[in-house]
Amino acid sequence: MRIAAGLALALPLALALAACGTVAPLTPPEGAKAPEAPYGAAATPSAEELLRREALAAPERSVELRRRSEERQDDPFDLPPE
Numbered sequence: 648m649r650i651a652a653g654l655a656l657a658l659p660l661a662l663a664l665a666a667c668g669t670v671a672p673l674t675p676p677e678g679a680k681a682p683e684a685p686y687g688a689a690a691t692p693s694a695e696e697l698l699r700r701e702a703l704a705a706p707e708r709s710v711e712l713r714r715r716s717e718e719r720q721d722d723p724f725d726l727p728p729e
Contacts (some may be wrong), residue, residue, distance in 0.1 A: 673694035
């Protein structure tokens with residue numbers, strides 16, 4: 648009974664928290680200026696440029712599945728402990 652009452656109270660709270668996010672362009676607060684350009688950069692990057700991930704930060708997944716077992720190649724760095 649306590650669990651049901653707890654869930655009855657937690658569900659609306661969780662839905663309210665999930666719904667409070669907004670989607671708007673990022674801008675600095677009033678009275679504050681944007682950060683300076685990084686060292687070596689010619690211009691200050693925009694918010695969109697700062698949020699864009701490089702390919703190394705989010706690599707694509709390989710979806711190639713193994714259909715049968717395969718022998719491993721010899722690993723020259725697989726050495727026994729000294």
